[in-house]
Amino acid sequence: MSLMTTLARMEAVAAGRAQPAATVRHRHLSARPMALVPLTTAGEAGAPLGALVGTDRDAPRLLVVPQPRDRDLRFAFLAGLADAVLPYLEGYADGVETEERKETDPETGKKVPVEVELCADAPQLLVPGAGGVEFVRLLGRSMRFRRTAEQDPQAPYPAPPHVPLLGRWLTHCAERARVPGSSMLLSMTDLLARHWATGQSGLEDQHLGALLAWIDPPVGESGADAALRVELERFPDAASSGEQAGLLRHPPSGPATDPVFDNRLLAPAMARFDAARSAVERRDAERRIRELVASQLEPAWQLLWRGVDLLRKLPEGGHVADRWKRDRWSYTGHRDRVRAGEPPQPKRDDAVTAAQKLASRETAQARLEAQEALDDPLVMAARRLAGEAFAGEVTEVVMARSEGRRPMPRPLVTVRTDDRPHVNDGVRVFRVLGDKVQSAEFVAYEPDGIVLRLTGGMGQGKEPKPGSVPEEGDRLCWTLFEHAPRGGPALPDPEATPWTHGGPPPEGTLVADAPDPPTDEDLL
Amino acid sequence: MNGSFEPEDAALDPGTAAARATEAILHSTLHGTERGVVVDSPPGAGKSTLVVRAARELAAAGRPLMVVAQTNAQVDDLVDRLATADPDLPVGRLHSSEANPYDTVLDRHPSVRTSAKAADLAGLDVVISTAAKWAYVSNVEPWQHAIVDEAYQMRSDALLAVAGLFERALFVGDPGQLDPFSVVGAEQWAGLSHDPSASAVSTLLAHNPELPQHRLPVSWRLPASAAPLVSDAFYPFTPFRSGTGPGDRRLAFAVASDGSAPDRVLDEAAEAGWGLLELPARNTPRTDPEAVRAVAAVVRRLLDRGTTAASERSEEPVPVTADRIAVGTAHRDQAAAVRTALAELGVPGVAVDTANRLQGREFDVTVVLHPLSGRPDASAFHLETGRLCVLASRHRHACIVVCRAGVAELLDEHPSTEPVQLGATVKFPDGWEAMFSTWEFWSRHRVPWQP
Numbered sequence: 001m002s003l004m005t006t007l008a009r010m011e012a013v014a015a016g017r018a019q020p021a022a023t024v025r026h027r028h029l030s031a032r033p034m035a036l037v038p039l040t041t042a043g044e045a046g047a048p049l050g051a052l053v054g055t056d057r058d059a060p061r062l063l064v065v066p067q068p069r070d071r072d073l074r075f076a077f078l079a080g081l082a083d084a085v086l087p088y089l090e091g092y093a094d095g096v097e098t099e100e101r102k103e104t105d106p107e108t109g110k111k112v113p114v115e116v117e118l119c120a121d122a123p124q125l126l127v128p129g130a131g132g133v134e135f136v137r138l139l140g141r142s143m144r145f146r147r148t149a150e151q152d153p154q155a156p157y158p159a160p161p162h163v164p165l166l167g168r169w170l171t172h173c174a175e176r177a178r179v180p181g182s183s184m185l186l187s188m189t190d191l192l193a194r195h196w197a198t199g200q201s202g203l204e205d206q207h208l209g210a211l212l213a214w215i216d217p218p219v220g221e222s223g224a225d226a227a228l229r230v231e232l233e234r235f236p237d238a239a240s241s242g243e244q245a246g247l248l249r250h251p252p253s254g255p256a257t258d259p260v261f262d263n264r265l266l267a268p269a270m271a272r273f274d275a276a277r278s279a280v281e282r283r284d285a286e287r288r289i290r291e292l293v294a295s296q297l298e299p300a301w302q303l304l305w306r307g308v309d310l311l312r313k314l315p316e317g318g319h320v321a322d323r324w325k326r327d328r329w330s331y332t333g334h335r336d337r338v339r340a341g342e343p344p345q346p347k348r349d350d351a352v353t354a355a356q357k358l359a360s361r362e363t364a365q366a367r368l369e370a371q372e373a374l375d376d377p378l379v380m381a382a383r384r385l386a387g388e389a390f391a392g393e394v395t396e397v398v399m400a401r402s403e404g405r406r407p408m409p410r411p412l413v414t415v416r417t418d419d420r421p422h423v424n425d426g427v428r429v430f431r432v433l434g435d436k437v438q439s440a441e442f443v444a445y446e447p448d449g450i451v452l453r454l455t456g457g458m459g460q461g462k463e464p465k466p467g468s469v470p471e472e473g474d475r476l477c478w479t480l481f482e483h484a485p486r487g488g489p490a491l492p493d494p495e496a497t498p499w500t501h502g503g504p505p506p507e508g509t510l511v512a513d514a515p516d517p518p519t520d521e522d523l524l
Numbered sequence: 525m526n527g528s529f530e531p532e533d534a535a536l537d538p539g540t541a542a543a544r545a546t547e548a549i550l551h552s553t554l555h556g557t558e559r560g561v562v563v564d565s566p567p568g569a570g571k572s573t574l575v576v577r578a579a580r581e582l583a584a585a586g587r588p589l590m591v592v593a594q595t596n597a598q599v600d601d602l603v604d605r606l607a608t609a610d611p612d613l614p615v616g617r618l619h620s621s622e623a624n625p626y627d628t629v630l631d632r633h634p635s636v637r638t639s640a641k642a643a644d645l646a647g648l649d650v651v652i653s654t655a656a657k658w659a660y661v662s663n664v665e666p667w668q669h670a671i672v673d674e675a676y677q678m679r680s681d682a683l684l685a686v687a688g689l690f691e692r693a694l695f696v697g698d699p700g701q702l703d704p705f706s707v708v709g710a711e712q713w714a715g716l717s718h719d720p721s722a723s724a725v726s727t728l729l730a731h732n733p734e735l736p737q738h739r740l741p742v743s744w745r746l747p748a749s750a751a752p753l754v755s756d757a758f759y760p761f762t763p764f765r766s767g768t769g770p771g772d773r774r775l776a777f778a779v780a781s782d783g784s785a786p787d788r789v790l791d792e793a794a795e796a797g798w799g800l801l802e803l804p805a806r807n808t809p810r811t812d813p814e815a816v817r818a819v820a821a822v823v824r825r826l827l828d829r830g831t832t833a834a835s836e837r838s839e840e841p842v843p844v845t846a847d848r849i850a851v852g853t854a855h856r857d858q859a860a861a862v863r864t865a866l867a868e869l870g871v872p873g874v875a876v877d878t879a880n881r882l883q884g885r886e887f888d889v890t891v892v893l894h895p896l897s898g899r900p901d902a903s904a905f906h907l908e909t910g911r912l913c914v915l916a917s918r919h920r921h922a923c924i925v926v927c928r929a930g931v932a933e934l935l936d937e938h939p940s941t942e943p944v945q946l947g948a949t950v951k952f953p954d955g956w957e958a959m960f961s962t963w964e965f966w967s968r969h970r971v972p973w974q975p
Contacts, residue, residue, distance in 0.1 A: 003809070180708060351718035351727075355681035358720045361708040387857060422860050426624065455623075489659035489685055498687035499559060501680070501718050502731040 016222030143167025392417030568745020616645030715947025749797025778830030846873035
């Protein structure tokens with residue numbers, strides 16, 4: 001935790017409500033996001049209990065599994081989920097624009113510009129918390145290798161149509177969510193915690209109700225009190241609250257449920273469903289379970305949309321569209337893989353894919369950190385406090401030139417600053433200059449400031465381009481980090497995996513992963 | 525631990541034991557049938573000497589060689605050593621195309637050719653560069669042999685990018701130092717044999733468990749007072765010993781102690797090889813001003829008291845000058861704060877850096893700001909064994925640890941809680957255990973600080 005965040009949290013404690021941690025919104029927020037609030041069955045990893053899903057906050061679709069241990073009912077739920085989610089996810093596939101991209105021509109080996117399609121917009125899934133993202137990943141993993149009767153007439157338990165396809169899309173969203181700064185699948189608690197600092201711990205911030213209580217407390221109540229109440233308050237004894245006695249007044253936002261709810265209400269209702277002998281009994285029992293699950297889902301649904309409202313009030317950061325474009329590329333790429341009939345994502349990444357993903361995420365992380373600081377003075381202030389940037393006034397500019405056959409302008413600029421950056425010999429610094437970046441190197445500390453030598457951004461001529469050299473009195477902000485970090489070197493093709501990493505994968509394993517073989521432990 | 529460490533005869537004198545290990549390594553490298561050889565080297569065990577010797581012998585055997593190191597400083601150091609040891613050996617230094625890409629010291633060696641293009645260096649006996657630069661080399665004939673230096677600091681994905689460039693390789697490194705890290709989460713690959721965030725050696729051995737593994741048994745850097753502690757705490761399964769005996773290394777002061785805490789801890793360190801300057805327990809920001817001042821005061825007194833060091837290297841005691849002293853910290857802002865404090869006391873020339881940047885370097889006396897000093901919690905970062913191991917193994921004579929009281933209580937309140945990952949090799953020693961055993965040992969050399 002940076003010193004700035006610590007300070008903001010202490011201020012939040014003192015003020016009794018959350019403090020802004022950003023002045024702009026650092027993540028893309030779709031005009032029409034799809035909210036998904038899933039619940040899981042206690043003690044049964046990957047067995048969904050129910051979900052509220054939809055793009056219209058006033059008309060969510062309720063999906064419930066009356067008996068999560070029943071494979072057919074679970075499939076019915078997944079089919080319903082596919083029905084609700086797939087049209088949304090695939091709805092952005094056809095609105096395209098064209099982009100020019102450099103690709104290596106296989107015949108000449110030269111880079112040639114080609115026109116490629118890029119989807120003009122992409123879907124966005126919102127879940128209440130980090131657990132929701134994990135659950136989407138788990139759902140994707142459990143669905144994408146299923147076979148439908150159409151794909152494989154011999155499959156013992158064929159999945160309903162579209163279920164494997166939904167699995168592939170959810171896997172894609174969950175994998176994309178691991179890329180720093182991506183916005184295809186976002187957790188509301190992470191989103192809010194990025195933009196506000198509360199007076200509680202990061203772990204406590206994962207409770208959506210408590211987090212919103214800090215950010216937007218009820219009138220007349222402090223954020224701290226409201227958060228504590230939301231977290232702990234239970235209905236009093238049976239005399240005054242009937243069957244809700246002992247339940248949390250504000251149920252958790254999933255995917256895990258309140259154990260008291262499970263034990264007192266859900267378990268007996270499921271037992272009734274299991275014991276039902278007639279269609280009528282069964283229907284009544286199912287209706288009861290639907291009501292119960294809805295009662296736990298609806299508060300989270302409302303909280304999630306309240307979070308959306310709060311975030312919409314923040315103006316979007318300058319580089320958010322740039323990062324969203326990368327999400328659109330990833331969406332387009334997955335669309336193309338699905339259309340080309342490629343198999344689902346493998347269970348495990350091979351050595352080359354894993355290394356590529358890690359490298360691209362590290363680049364994305366560096367890019368995100370730089371862009372957030374450039375977009376938001378509050379974030380830049382934290383970087384300045386950490387010695388990774390400094391701002392100040394130019395007190396002197398002395399023209400100088402490089403040595404060599406063709407002397408280039410290398411002006412010396414003195415910047416007076418109260419910041420204490422970690423600069424020493426050879427450190428390069430950067431600043432925004434129009435839509436470009438100007439680089440400089442540290443020369444010396446002088447009594448009236450830090451002396452820098454400009455090394456770029458002045459054009460190729462003998463004289464610097466007009467406006468490219470700062471003047472006395474200008475206020476500048478220099479960063480020690482690069483503004484547009486580059487990616488790493490190319491890696492070998494998976495077929496050329498070297499001996500140190502196990503050599504090329506055996507024939508066929510690159511293409512498709514067989515479904516897990518059934519084992520004795522597979523009881524369901 | 526898997527592997528085939530040759531048993532070491534404790535009865536042998538250190539010089540003979542080390543020489544035998546080196547012979548076995550060179551034999552495996554030059555005449556072995558396996559594609560790789562792994563050498564584990566504790567701190568100061570002559571790893572660089574081994575690399576230089578292996579490079580010369582491979583070159584002499586007519587096998588063109590590429591050497592992969594991790595940082596530009598390591599590469600420059602290796603080239604300099606190699607060219608000094610064998611002025612006739614044609615050596616290429618492949619460097620980046622940025623400004624000042626290599627140390628100008630290399631220009632003194634006529635046998636060293638430098639270039640940013642691998643093609644310019646084709647045909648030279650030895651070509652040396654960083655892993656990052658090698659990763660951009662393509663369309664070349666693979667080298668018959670490679671030496672990968674500091675292989676435990678190299679990440680698996682970095683090895684993946686360069687492994688296509690060579691047929692066989694000698695991997696040399698210190699398993700006790702800092703593991704490579706990633707700024708983003710890599711849990712999804714934990715337990716995979718090719719986890720890209722793991723060290724190059726763990727991936728290599730996971731896929732090639734039959735490769736011969738050797739180790740260097742003697743630390744020439746660490747004094748007899750330090751080797752047992754560092755070996756027990758950080759290398760419990762691959763012990764090593766000091767190349768020197770008790771009393772071979774001595775610190776003396778021209779000026780007697782003035783009774784202050786810094787002077788008393790210096791006296792303790794001169795006597796025992798270790799000193800713990802303990803500040804009163806308190807939760808502080810990372811750049812704890814009091815602890816930083818204490819570190820600076822110890823360094824100032826070390827210089828003011830005319831410290832001299834006697835060792836096997838010279839008959840006469842040698843003055844311990846600023847360039848023979850280092851201050852090690854866990855974080856960069858702590859290092860910056862110590863630098864400022866030293867500047868205020870008028871002490872120039874002392875190396876002040878984080879553990880990451882002190883790796884591979886050697887000093888007479890080190891002053892260490894303990895990673896857990898003043899902390900309210902013990903995170904995985906601060907418990908990492910490698911960090912403490914690097915900080916506690918840079919010195920030839922003595923090491924002074926500066927810390928807030930209460931480390932034992934802090935450790936008791938923070939047992940390791942990292943999630944267990946299926947298939948991932950459990951790393952020994954556990955950071956918690958290493959923290960505790962070193963702390964217990966240092967407590968015996970405690971001097972309380974009265975501010």
